[in-house]
Amino acid sequence: EAAEKGGYEHFMIKEIHEQPKVVGDTINSVLTTDGKIDLSEVGLSEEEIKDIRQIHIVACGSAYHVGVATQYVMEDLARIPVRVELASEFRYRNPLLDEKDLVVLISQSGETADTLAALRESKARGVRTLAIVNVVGSSIAREADNVFYTLAGPEISVATTKAYSTQLIAGYALAIQFAKVRGEIDEARYSGLIKEMQTLPEKIEKIIEDKERIQWFASKQANARDVFFVGRGIDYAICLEGSLKMKEISYIHSEAYAAGELKHGTISLIEDGILVVGVLTQPDLYEKTVSNMVECKSRGAYLMGLTNFGQYNIEDTADFTVYIPKTDPLFATSLAVIPLQLLGYYVSVARGLDVDKPRNLAKSVTVE
Numbered sequence: 066e067a068a069e070k071g072g073y074e075h076f077m078i079k080e081i082h083e084q085p086k087v088v089g090d091t092i093n094s095v096l097t098t099d100g101k102i103d104l105s106e107v108g109l110s111e112e113e114i115k116d117i118r119q120i121h122i123v124a125c126g127s128a129y130h131v132g133v134a135t136q137y138v139m140e141d142l143a144r145i146p147v148r149v150e151l152a153s154e155f156r157y158r159n160p161l162l163d164e165k166d167l168v169v170l171i172s173q174s175g176e177t178a179d180t181l182a183a184l185r186e187s188k189a190r191g192v193r194t195l196a197i198v199n200v201v202g203s204s205i206a207r208e209a210d211n212v213f214y215t216l217a218g219p220e221i222s223v224a225t226t227k228a229y230s231t232q233l234i235a236g237y238a239l240a241i242q243f244a245k246v247r248g249e250i251d252e253a254r255y256s257g258l259i260k261e262m263q264t265l266p267e268k269i270e271k272i273i274e275d276k277e278r279i280q281w282f283a284s285k286q287a288n289a290r291d292v293f294f295v296g297r298g299i300d301y302a303i304c305l306e307g308s309l310k311m312k313e314i315s316y317i318h319s320e321a322y323a324a325g326e327l328k329h330g331t332i333s334l335i336e337d338g339i340l341v342v343g344v345l346t347q348p349d350l351y352e353k354t355v356s357n358m359v360e361c362k363s364r365g366a367y368l369m370g371l372t373n374f375g376q377y378n379i380e381d382t383a384d385f386t387v388y389i390p391k392t393d394p395l396f397a398t399s400l401a402v403i404p405l406q407l408l409g410y411y412v413s414v415a416r417g418l419d420v421d422k423p424r425n426l427a428k429s430v431t432v433e
């Protein structure tokens with residue numbers, strides 16, 4: 066096992082380090098030599114893309130969080146209505162599906178029981194299914210009408226990192242291509258988005274290089290009782306994943322909250338010393354989330370800010386700040402998630418826990 070870890074202490078940190086490579090591989094797998102997206106391997110024709118009435122994204126766990134992020138990107142670029150659902154809800158809900166809809170299943174293993182059941186239910190109702198899957202030949206990959214393979218390679222750590230990051234790329238590629246085919250973006254925006262997507266591996270690498278600062282901060286937070294992750298829009302999707310990473314491997318209670326919802330209940334839990342992580346990658350929403358952070362601070366919270374380089378006035382509010390390289394706001398999830406993966410990892414290590422095999426959890430949930 067030590068050999069498989071390639072010199073790293075845990076699979077999780079090894080897999081975090083693999084992200085620049087596997088994200089790059091997944092991007093390249095759908096690009097032509099002249100820098101265009103080619104979905105012919107996935108098998109959706111232009112006519113079929115033009116015909117889509119609504120997209121239903123269905124998944125569990127972190128894959129569901131990819132769905133939440135993808136919803137923002139797809140609706141913004143392609144202007145197709147998207148609904149994101151937990152597979153365990155979708156399968157028992159008598160969903161409204163139209164023959165012009167597309168059901169997108171996201172799954173690393175391709176074996177998650179609820180996601181597989183949602184796929185079968187959709188097919189039984191005659192709706193086209195597209196699976197974003199990592200494991201070749203898995204049940205979901207075999208049964209779906211169309212498959213977008215992520216190239217994360219085998220993921221061992223129960224807490225997903227690299228598979229999640231490659232699933233995001235699949236979501237971006239579909240959104241960019243659907244937008245182009247449906248005439249929602251022009252040639253310049255199309256190639257600009259693709260070029261920006263190609264810079265993500267290098268930017269992820271830079272964030273990982275700065276891991277010692279997060280390790281230091283994590284060691285200070287190892288005894289935290291509760292952590293709240295707050296953000297708006299895509300930043301809320303990032304919070305969902307940051308919070309799950311924290312709770313699943315460190316056993317510290319954490320919640321993700323849409324920042325504007327704090328005042329509807331959660332703010333009553335904020336007291337002296339509680340850690341609040343504000344995610345502020347979306348320029349249009351920056352001021353709004355800062356004001357929510359100020360509200361938490363005035364009730365005693367200790368604040369971590371996660372924002373873009375250049376947004377230095379965050380230091381007027383936050384006690385500790387992590388900066389990420391600039392990118393198109395639609396791709397911010399790919400960068401902002403990295404420090405949050407590292408935070409969860411290093412808190413778990415500082416607490417001396419079994420990082421790769423957290424209690425009560427399985428890598429793939431193949432029974433209901």
Ligand code: G6P
Pocket residue numbers: 125126127128129171172173174175176177180223224225426427428429430
């Ligand atoms: C388990 C894993 C998660 C994963 C979820 C869905 O809970 O621990 O990391 O996100 O299952 O798995 P899937 O294989 O369908 O992506």
